[in-house]
């Protein structure tokens with residue numbers, strides 16, 4: 001069952017862990033029971049205090065009750081989000097959006113950059129017996145990330 005909360009008011013969460021994925025992409029992990037349970041493909045609105053609010057796909061975390069965002073530094077707001085340190089706070093609203101139809105059998109997933117986030121979450125919803133291929137697109141080799149997530153779930 002999907003957990004609900006007032007989607008008009010941001011919930012303040014504290015960044016607990018930061019994972020460097022590439023020189024321009026980071027994953028920020030935080031505790032939030034609602035976002036830890038979202039369906040693959042859903043997103044949250046992330047309030048970077050004093051700057052702006054951005055839509056971000058909700059990434060998986062291996063730990064129960066934890067959620068994460070994987071952000072590429074780009075414009076002002078995403079660069080501010082990318083630059084936050086562990087212990088600093090963000091506001092989250094949501095989840096919003098629809099999920100994928102979960103299929104079974106032989107499955108091909110194709111994505112690139114932070115567009116991979118919903119696909120990595122989708123991997124955790126597929127059966128171990130499914131024959132899954134994940135194709136990762138990237139401008140350069142240095143910008144490839146989530147390779148391990150793909151291998152461990154395929």
Ligand SMILES: Cc1cc2nc3c(=O)[nH]c(=O)nc-3n(C[C@H](O)[C@H](O)[C@H](O)COP(=O)(O)OP(=O)(O)OC[C@H]3O[C@@H](n4cnc5c(N)ncnc54)[C@H](O)[C@@H]3O)c2cc1C
Nearest residue numbers: 043054055056057070071072074075076077078079114117
């Ligand atoms: C449903 C949804 C989910 C999203 N999930 C993620 C996510 O998981 N991780 C993430 O990092 N971002 C995600 N985004 C994109 C994110 O919301 C911001 O648009 C992005 O972080 C840039 O915001 P900004 O304000 O820093 O840059 P802006 O000031 O908005 O952009 C600066 C310039 O960069 C261009 N630009 C912005 N984003 C991109 C891009 N991705 N590729 C090429 N050019 C671009 C803009 O057109 C503009 O010219 C998602 C967007 C949507 C709608």
